[in-house]
Amino acid sequence: MGTALEREWKRLLEKEEKMFRSAENKKEMKLDGKIKELTGKIEEKIPEKLSAAMDAAFYKAFITMFEKGTGVIEKTFKGEELQLEFQVNDFRVDKMHCSQVSGHVL
Numbered sequence: 001m002g003t004a005l006e007r008e009w010k011r012l013l014e015k016e017e018k019m020f021r022s023a024e025n026k027k028e029m030k031l032d033g034k035i036k037e038l039t040g041k042i043e044e045k046i047p048e049k050l051s052a053a054m055d056a057a058f059y060k061a062f063i064t065m066f067e068k069g070t071g072v073i074e075k076t077f078k079g080e081e082l083q084l085e086f087q088v089n090d091f092r093v094d095k096m097h098c099s100q101v102s103g104h105v106l
Contacts (some may be wrong), residue, residue, distance in 0.1 A: 065072065
């Protein structure tokens with residue numbers, strides 16, 4: 001059990017935290033409203049035909065990635081190089097762990 005001063009300090013900290021959360025929520029709600037308003041204005045300016053074409057293109061891209069994703073994704077990075085880097089880092093971590101367990105630090 002704490003002193004009256006400690007209890008009061010804790011109460012004030014909790015009140016302050018609640019106040020900050022409330023202010024953050026108000027800012028987020030205001031920002032969300034502005035984003036929705038701007039999104040609506042932008043969507044009004046996009047022709048229906050273009051919107052439909054973009055939707056179809058994104059749909060086709062997602063389908064392609066789900067069907068052939070692994071091969072396509074693997075072409076975008078150097079897998080062997082990343083695997084080697086992982087193995088080196090894994091070895092270092094194991095080495096550090098073993099030396100810390102035995103009481104020796106490298």
